[in-house]
Amino acid sequence: MSGRAAILEIRGLTRRFGGLTAVDRFDVDVNEGEIVSLVGPNGAGKTTVFNLISGVLPPTAGSVRLLGRELLRLPAHRITHQGVARTFQNIRVFPQLTVRENILLGTHHWTRSGMLGSVTFWPGTLRAERAAQAEVNTAIDLFRERLEARLEDPAFSLSYANRRRTEIARALAARPKLLLLDEPAAGMNPYERIEMARLIRSMRDRGLTIFLIEHHMPLVMEISDRVVVMDHGVKIAEGLPKEVHSNPRVVEAYLGRRAASA
Amino acid sequence: MSAQPAPTEVAESTASLRQLWRSGPAGWNRALTRARVLVPFFLAALAVPLVLQYVEDNSSWIGAQYWTLILATCAMYACLAVALNLVVGYAGLLNLGFIAFFGIGSYAYALVASDQIHQHYPLWAAVLVVGIVTLAFALLVGVPALRLRGDYLAIVTLAFGLIMRDVILELDRPPVLAGHQFGPDGLNITGGTNGIHLVQPFNLPTSLPLLGPVPHYRMYYWIFVGFLALCIYFMLRWRSTRTGRAWVAIRDDELAARAMGVNTFKYRLLAFATSAVMAGIVGMINAAQIFNAFPSPNFDVQTTVMVFIMVILGGLGSIPGAILGAIAFTVPPFLLQQFVFYKYLVISIVLIAVMIFRPEGLLGTVSIRPRKTMGGALELLTAETAIEASELPAVTDTEVADLEAAAGAIVDDPEWKL
Numbered sequence A: 001m002s003g004r005a006a007i008l009e010i011r012g013l014t015r016r017f018g019g020l021t022a023v024d025r026f027d028v029d030v031n032e033g034e035i036v037s038l039v040g041p042n043g044a045g046k047t048t049v050f051n052l053i054s055g056v057l058p059p060t061a062g063s064v065r066l067l068g069r070e071l072l073r074l075p076a077h078r079i080t081h082q083g084v085a086r087t088f089q090n091i092r093v094f095p096q097l098t099v100r101e102n103i104l105l106g107t108h109h110w111t112r113s114g115m116l117g118s119v120t121f122w123p124g125t126l127r128a129e130r131a132a133q134a135e136v137n138t139a140i141d142l143f144r145e146r147l148e149a150r151l152e153d154p155a156f157s158l159s160y161a162n163r164r165r166t167e168i169a170r171a172l173a174a175r176p177k178l179l180l181l182d183e184p185a186a187g188m189n190p191y192e193r194i195e196m197a198r199l200i201r202s203m204r205d206r207g208l209t210i211f212l213i214e215h216h217m218p219l220v221m222e223i224s225d226r227v228v229v230m231d232h233g234v235k236i237a238e239g240l241p242k243e244v245h246s247n248p249r250v251v252e253a254y255l256g257r258r259a260a261s262a
Numbered sequence B: 001m002s003a004q005p006a007p008t009e010v011a012e013s014t015a016s017l018r019q020l021w022r023s024g025p026a027g028w029n030r031a032l033t034r035a036r037v038l039v040p041f042f043l044a045a046l047a048v049p050l051v052l053q054y055v056e057d058n059s060s061w062i063g064a065q066y067w068t069l070i071l072a073t074c075a076m077y078a079c080l081a082v083a084l085n086l087v088v089g090y091a092g093l094l095n096l097g098f099i100a101f102f103g104i105g106s107y108a109y110a111l112v113a114s115d116q117i118h119q120h121y122p123l124w125a126a127v128l129v130v131g132i133v134t135l136a137f138a139l140l141v142g143v144p145a146l147r148l149r150g151d152y153l154a155i156v157t158l159a160f161g162l163i164m165r166d167v168i169l170e171l172d173r174p175p176v177l178a179g180h181q182f183g184p185d186g187l188n189i190t191g192g193t194n195g196i197h198l199v200q201p202f203n204l205p206t207s208l209p210l211l212g213p214v215p216h217y218r219m220y221y222w223i224f225v226g227f228l229a230l231c232i233y234f235m236l237r238w239r240s241t242r243t244g245r246a247w248v249a250i251r252d253d254e255l256a257a258r259a260m261g262v263n264t265f266k267y268r269l270l271a272f273a274t275s276a277v278m279a280g281i282v283g284m285i286n287a288a289q290i291f292n293a294f295p296s297p298n299f300d301v302q303t304t305v306m307v308f309i310m311v312i313l314g315g316l317g318s319i320p321g322a323i324l325g326a327i328a329f330t331v332p333p334f335l336l337q338q339f340v341f342y343k344y345l346v347i348s349i350v351l352i353a354v355m356i357f358r359p360e361g362l363l364g365t366v367s368i369r370p371r372k373t374m375g376g377a378l379e380l381l382t383a384e385t386a387i388e389a390s391e392l393p394a395v396t397d398t399e400v401a402d403l404e405a406a407a408g409a410i411v412d413d414p415e416w417k418l
Helices: A046-053 A076-082 A099-106 A115-119 A123-150 A160-173 A190-205 A217-223 A241-246 A248-261 B006-022 B024-032 B035-057 B064-090 B098-112 B123-145 B150-170 B216-239 B242-252 B254-259 B264-290 B301-314 B319-330 B337-357 B376-387 B397-410
Strands: A006-017 A020-031 A035-039 A061-066 A084-086 A178-182 A209-213 A226-231 A234-239
Touching (some): A020 A209, A046 A178, A123 A160, A123 B242, A160 A178, A160 A190, A234 A241, B035 B064, B064 B242, B064 B264, B123 B264, B216 B242, B216 B319, B242 B254, B242 B264, B301 B319, B301 B337
Parallel strands (some): A178 A209
Antiparallel strands (some): A006 A061
16 A cells, blocks of 8 residues: 555455354455554454454454465464564453563563473573573563563552553563454553554664554554454455545444434 | 671561562462472472482381381372373363273283283383273273263262273183183183282392482382472473463363364363373372282272362362372371371261362362353343343343254353363
8 A cells, every 4th residue: 555565465254153154255454564453343253353353253254464465274383483572352361471571471482492492401401591581671672661660570460551551561571573463442541542552653763564443433443554444344444544534334334323322 | 796687587488478468379370380399399209209218227116118108209299280180280180980090000000010921011001001992991081081070070980980990800710701612711810809919019230320229119209299390390381381281271161272273172182191101000000019909998989089188178170189188188098097087077077078168178279169141141131131121122032942953052161070
């Protein structure tokens, strides 16, 4: 679109749950360094798209390519190796691990440290562990004042917003090429939402490509380079935030309902 | 006049103790697993039989051997509890066939160190055989069973334990399958209900420099304590590096662990097999200690339950808790012999009380009660509806269907947690 290479190409992606087609021949391109938002009414199939990209769900049909490599049918942990990291709509931090250990989990796939190396203090293992610890420091760079004091606390003791931040830091520690954020601002107060918008932008400025699902339309309009709208599993519009906002099909499918109920 | 600094020191130490008390079980575990606590603890544990001997030599009390044997049993159960903690406490896999690996280890050693099949391997070769045999059995049951979760895994491993017991009991004669007999007529591998007798002990020096002659019972106490120290060292190192983090992550949230690039099947299998090999080596030491490999209690479900109780009482995932559990279940029955009739009654009452007042166990951080949320669907719905309800369209039936279908497919088991 802007001449940049597509990092993620989704073609004809379909997923059926019994009789329900949650995602129906969905196509989208995400270009390098872009923030693309996926919006749509509840039940439109947005999270299912994310689950299909990240390998959590197997697709019924279609293709998802990251930098030209096919991701579908790879197991979920292999997809992380390919450079996709995600957060979850219902936050999934590891409650019994500390914030630091949660973030260290992000480094799991690119560090090499095994059981034997661990007990024998093998130099390679120690190097890998040090690299992982250093990555924690980099990953919390954007949340330093929020998370630094809580690094040794178990994640279950965190506030809702801090769990979100931990989850995002964990995804950043995985050094992804593409970051999938599933409703990063859900449940946050207006101040925290503005902070989240800044955060998403600064992640993009550091060279990450971001594909996000978000319900809060002002936030979407504010930060997105492009917006993709889904309804009933089908893409109904795609374009710049302004274009999408005035698209009559979008107004009918999404904003119209809200206007009608107001 | 030299006692002036004492009051402030006392105040400081009580303050730090109070802080430690407030830090909760996670803090207690951290404090108790420091090297400056564990090293003195193990040095003291190694010295105990010498102290007992000294007391016996210098008083009318006799019982140094008796109590060393009891403490050796205690150390053995502590090893088993630590090994079970790896698979249940760290990785969250409910392995009810755990004790079978202890039995397999003891029989594997007995076979290569007795006249049963006329093999007498040197110690290093015997350790290797025991390790390989238990690993082979762990992979045999683990590779198919670890694709299951929670309760299903528990049932399969329980069945494995019971089958192994039957196999051991039946293998005193050649196996017969569909009318065909495998092996010659007099074939007797396991000795059936009798077990394998006259197992040779480890070929170790009978006297040590400085300590003089070392009796058999004291040597095996030291071996058990030494192996316990080794297991604990391994466990603590693993827990503080990548492997252990991956295990706990899988236990906490398997889906998120997978999404972070953890090959969950591989790590579950690693935990299962490592714990099995640990238990196998404990079984081997036990066989050498008592010169026998018996089908019971080596394969009894009761023994598994006993070790489970130790782990749960001490706290899942807690190593000091596992030692505490092992001590609590092996030493008091001997102290209170006149009440031995009530042993199981007392154990049951203690266990019920712990489950009511501290469902996490004495030093644990993970509750064995199931979580209140139902995993996927419910959580998703409440998170959305509670938050910006006014800004969202009402929840429609299709949405509920989508969410439930999606959640059901993602989390194909409810977030079952031990």
